[in-house]
Amino acid sequence: MSALGTLLGLTPATRILLLGSADLGLEAALAHPVGSDLTRSADGRGVPRATIDVAVLGRAAAALPATRRALIAAAARALAPGGVFAAEFPNRLAALSAPLLAHEAVPLAPDARGGLTYGGARRLVLAAGFPVVSGYICLPGLADPEVLLPLDSRPALAFHFQPPFFPESRPRQILRRLLEAAASSGLLPTMAPSFCLVATRGGERELAEAA
Numbered sequence: 028m029s030a031l032g033t034l035l036g037l038t039p040a041t042r043i044l045l046l047g048s049a050d051l052g053l054e055a056a057l058a059h060p061v062g063s064d065l066t067r068s069a070d071g072r073g074v075p076r077a078t079i080d081v082a083v084l085g086r087a088a089a090a091l092p093a094t095r096r097a098l099i100a101a102a103a104r105a106l107a108p109g110g111v112f113a114a115e116f117p118n119r120l121a122a123l124s125a126p127l128l129a130h131e132a133v134p135l136a137p138d139a140r141g142g143l144t145y146g147g148a149r150r151l152v153l154a155a156g157f158p159v160v161s162g163y164i165c166l167p168g169l170a171d172p173e174v175l176l177p178l179d180s181r182p183a184l185a186f187h188f189q190p191p192f193f194p195e196s197r198p199r200q201i202l203r204r205l206l207e208a209a210a211s212s213g214l215l216p217t218m219a220p221s222f223c224l225v226a227t228r229g230g231e232r233e234l235a236e237a238a
Contacts, residue, residue, distance in 0.1 A: 029056045029171075030056075030171060030172045030173060030175075031056040031059075031169065031170060031171070031172060032056070032059050034113075034172060034175065034225070035081050035083075035111055035113055035225070036111070037057070037059075037081065040064075041064065041080045041081055042064045042078065042079050042080045042081070043057050043058075043064060043065045043066065043079070043080065043081045044066050044067075044068060044074060044079040044082040044083070044102065045066070045067050045068070045082075046069075046071055046082060046084045046085075046088060046098045046101065046102060047069065047084055047085055047087065047088020047089070047094075047098055048069065048085070048087050049067075050085035050087060050088075050170070052168075052170040052171070053083065053085045053169065053170040054067070056170045056171065057083060066079070068101070070094070070098070071097065071098050071100075071101025071102065072101070074101065074104075074105040075105070076104050076105065077104075077107045077108070078105065078107065079106050079107065079110055080106070080110050080111070081106075081111045081112075081113070082102035082105055082106050082110065082111075082112045083169075084098055084099065084102065084112075084113070084115070085114075085115060085169070085170075086116070086117060086168060086221060089115055089116045089117070089141070090117050090140055090141030091141055092141055095141075095151070099112070099114070099151065099155045100155050103155045103156045103157065103228060106228040107228070108228060109227060109228065110228045111226070111227060111228070112152070112157060112224075112225070112226045112227075113223065113224070113225045113226075114148075114152070114169075114223070114224050115165065115168060115221050115222070115223045116143050116148040116151075116222050116224065117137075117138060117139055117140065117141055117142040117143070117221050118137075118139065118142050118144070118145070118217070118219050118220060119139050119142030119143055119144060120142070120144070120217050121138060121139040121142060121219075121221070122137060122139060123218050124137045124218050124219055124220040126202055126206060127164070127166075127206060127215070127218045127219060127220075128166075128220065129202060130188075130202050130203060131166050133166045133167050133174070135167050135168075135220055138220075143222075144216075145162060145178065145216035145217075148162075148222050149224065152226050153226075156228070157227060157228060158227070159226060159227040160224055160225070160226040161177070161179055161224070161225050161226070162177070162216070162223070162224050162225075163176060163177055163223045163225065164176040164178060164216075164221075165223040166220075169221075172223070178215070178219075178222070181210060181211060181212075181213060184210035184215055185207055185210045185211045187210070188203050188204075188206045188210055189207070190203070206218070
């Protein structure tokens with residue numbers, strides 16, 4: 028089971044919809060449970076309503092302002108009640124992510140094109156009729172979330188940056204304390220290269236209100 032499969036609760040019987048442009052890394056992570064039923068759709072059209080268990084929007088597609096709202100709406104229509112939607116949105120302040128990437132030793136070049144704030148990304152998903160939305164920092168990305176930090180729990184975030192049980196260099200200590208302060212104050216989302224949102228599809232009433 029891949030780390031993404033564990034996050035989304037994938038099983039061989041899970042019906043998965045991958046939306047947007049081709050993303051081979053994300054597709055491979057989703058298909059890891061042998062026999063998973065994976066459907067690909069560039070625009071979300073033609074997918075039967077309420078037939079999908081998990082719908083996923085990759086970072087490249089989520090970075091396109093002209094089409095991402097329609098793709099999220101397509102995911103909401105395709106998901107069965109209780110189904111899960113996951114998406115990775117670039118942070119428009121990704122240039123501030125160097126301290127976090129250095130602390131986690133992730134060699135990633137942040138790209139803020141098409142980016143949103145964390146609040147903006149949450150509002151976009153909520154507006155599509157998803158009543159429950161959870162946010163994470165997934166490093167190096169949604170396809171391979173080796174580091175998974177819950178953005179909706181400041182105590183859990185701050186705990187991640189507690190002093191280790193081994194000596195640390197002075198520069199490393201300063202970096203860790205900076206991130207701990209950012210986590211405790213709610214500023215860590217501004218220092219993420221991207222946000223991963225996981226949402227649960229509501230009933231027909233929520234979708235009707237969002238339409």
